Amino acid sequence: MLDLVIEQRRKSLGGFEVGRVLPFVQRRMVGPFVFFDHMGPVDFQPGLPRDVDVRPHPHIGLSTVTYLFEGEIMHRDSVGSEQPIRPGEVNWMTAGRGITHSERFERARMEGGTMHGIQAWVALPEADEETDPAFAHYGTGDLPVFEEGGVRGRLVAGEAFGARAGVKTHSPLFYIHWDLAPGARIALPEDGWQRAAYVVAGSVEVDGQRFEAGRMIVFAPGHPAALTAATQSIVMAVGGEPLGQRFIDWNFVSSRKERIEQAKADWRAGRMKLPDLDNGEFIPLPEMPKPPANPMS
Secondary structure, eight states, X not given: OEEEEEEOEEEEOSSSEEEEEESBTTBSOBTTEEEEEEEEEEEEOTTOOGGGSEEEEEEBSEEEEEEEEESOEEEEETTSOEEEEOTTOEEEEEOTTOEEEEEEOHHHXXXXXXXXXXXXXXXXXXXXXXXOOEEEEEOGXXXXXXXXXXXXXXXXXXXXXXXXXSOOOSSOEEEEEEEEOTTOEEEOOOSSSEEEEEEEESEEEETTEEEETTEEEEEOTTSOOEXXXXXXXXXXXXXXXXXXXXXXXXXXXXXXHHHHHHHXXXXXXXXXOOOTTOOSOOOOOOOOOOOOOOTTO
């Protein structure tokens, strides 16, 4: 049943750390999911410094998917959107040929509070990589909820178990949030797709093995994929139809390396429009690391 287990790696975003799961050396993608960060939980104090915010930065070739368990994030982008996201909602931003956006913790700055969520990137099919950039916000009413036998689930995006979320996607996928009571058992959809489950909180058992929070369990294709909650747990399940190889460099995703190089040049030269309502600063393109000194010179 198991193909691989990925343990999150702690990465600093400057003001706080995230647990990075995808991409991983041995597993670059699960279906179309090419990036998966576990944000928090982190407790912010009132008066949070502005350098904790994620300043305007660019993307191409993907959709960013923001989903929160606690807290609030303010999103602004270069297609004119300004939208706070709260728990149980979805911000789905399609970068396509190019978009810029910021993510700011303005409510936490005023009131303090806990921030906890997942940010995922979903690669676009090759035919849609250069689509027009767009942004959509979906409320809790757009996300089907199902509950039975100690299992409460919310379909964040895609299709599963005969339900379809209201979120517009570009390729077949599923993205599910499960809250599980101890002993509750769940099975992932069996569509022949790539599938994985990430343990946000608690612990689960698969094939007699126990996995704690911070692990992504990647299931072998062609086999049933199921798990049982060993304790009160939160699990996010992802999966979908594979799209083929994708390259990632900084915030850019593409099926072509040369397209990423063009995006880097565009950002460096200031040819990508900043968010309409947040254009006073931006994150520069990271400098290339210097090559090691030549000991023979």
